[in-house]
Amino acid sequence: MKTVFFDVDTQLDFVFPAGSLCAPGAEEIIPLLAKLTQFAKANQIQILSTADAHSENDPEFESWPPHCVVGTEGQQKCSATLAVPQPAILSSLSRSTVQPSPQIIIEKQHTDCFTNPNLPPLLASLKADRYFVYGVVSEICVRHAALGLLKTGARVELVTDAIRHINLDAYAAMLTEFQAAGGLLTTTELITK
Secondary structure: OOOOEEOOEEHHHHHHHOOOOOOOHHHHHHHHHHHHEEEEEHHOOEEEEEEEOOOOOOOOOOOOOOOOOOOOOOOOOOOOOOOOOOOOOEOOOOOOOOOOOOOEEEEEOOOOOOHHHOOHHHHHHOOEEEEEEEEEEEEHHHHHHHHHHHHOOOOOEEEEEEEEEEOOOHHHHHHHHHOOOOOOOHHHHHHOO
């Protein structure tokens, strides 16, 4: 069974308390994110990482505070989530070919990573049977990623101890929706043992 780890938006603005749009308690999952990254690296498991890549006047900032502006510190991924010093980057702004890499960063300008037109062909080329999904924010970007991955027909498991939410009710609704769509729940310990 071919497995891919799907790391959602583990960027400084979302994970660290000083970040402009930090999910409450997100810094507490950093050790788990590191454990997942190191496990994937040690076992040669492909990591796909989404990353917001906004312009300074991005339309999304009408709904959310400015965050993850390209070139700022807040846009950078947490070092604990980097499997290699220079991951390959798949931009949503142009069709691009990505060189094979243990980690590929999928840039996005919207909450749904599937708005990057390069993501579906990448997933098709990987032919994964199973995805483990983790990151932030559970009820928004993680939700889009997990439900979108379920549409590929692969087994999708949400790593519940390595995600964080903003709204508890929305998070609970997302878990119900995800499981009703065929998604499964797991933990970091179960994956890495």
